[in-house]
Amino acid sequence: MRELPSGARVVEDLVVPSRGYLRARSIAAGQTVRILDVEGEQVADIILTRAAEPRDWLSCLNTKLLNGTERISTGHVLHSKQSHPLATVVADTVAVHWFGGGFCSEETNRARYGVEGTVSCKTNLAASLDAHVASPHDLELDSCASLFMNLSADADGRFSIGPPPGRAGDFLDLRAETDLVLGLSACPADRNPCNNFRPSPLRVVVYETARSTA
Numbered sequence: 407m408r409e410l411p412s413g414a415r416v417v418e419d420l421v422v423p424s425r426g427y428l429r430a431r432s433i434a435a436g437q438t439v440r441i442l443d444v445e446g447e448q449v450a451d452i453i454l455t456r457a458a459e460p461r462d463w464l465s466c467l468n469t470k471l472l473n474g475t476e477r478i479s480t481g482h483v484l485h486s487k488q489s490h491p492l493a494t495v496v497a498d499t500v501a502v503h504w505f506g507g508g509f510c511s512e513e514t515n516r517a518r519y520g521v522e523g524t525v526s527c528k529t530n531l532a533a534s535l536d537a538h539v540a541s542p543h544d545l546e547l548d549s550c551a552s553l554f555m556n557l558s559a560d561a562d563g564r565f566s567i568g569p570p571p572g573r574a575g576d577f578l579d580l581r582a583e584t585d586l587v588l589g590l591s592a593c594p595a596d597r598n599p600c601n602n603f604r605p606s607p608l609r610v611v612v613y614e615t616a617r618s619t620a
């Protein structure tokens with residue numbers, strides 16, 4: 407793993423298996439969570455919520471509106487549905503992400519590919535956030551950011567999914583601006599180039615710096 411900031415203290419270091427999910431983690435205000443692409447070309451679907459108000463989920467729409475850009479990267483602040491700052495991107499070695507909302511699901515896989523019962527980011531995120539959602543259908547599409555996802559539109563507005571540009575060891579660091587809960591899915595999609603047809607693991611490292619513990 408590329409170096410953490412000097413003086414950083416690792417609080418948790420977890421591997422999320424290929425096609426799997428992270429059990430929801432609490433991230434205290436001031437702590438930073440690194441989401442790392444272990445082998446490369448892997449998308450991480452994440453959902454955040456405020457510990458103090460668990461219904462105040464991440465909003466991709468508010469995040470883009472309040473940062474004035476669709477290209478969320480270092481220095482931008484992720485915001486909630488109620489427009490509270492949740493986390494700041496403090497490092498980003500990929501700078502290609504999808505903050506348009508949405509996640510792969512059994513339903514879209516059925517509609518797109520005619521397959522039933524697939525594992526998906528929707529089921530993964532519901533399992534990840536088990537204590538916070540009663541059913542997968544409680545998850546809102548706007549609350550999911552797809553890190554490292556390469557989705558772009560051409561001049562005619564037709565969008566396409568390309569292989570993720572992330573290489574082994576690439577990462578994005580989010581510093582919590584308030585106490586957070588993080589849910590995460592290692593996207594299992596393998597019927598389009600979303601993960602370049604080869605889903606692989608992710609790593610989640612929570613760390614503190616001298617500044618965050620001062």
Ligand SMILES: [Zn+2]
Nearest residue numbers: 510527593594
């Ligand atoms: Zn997915």
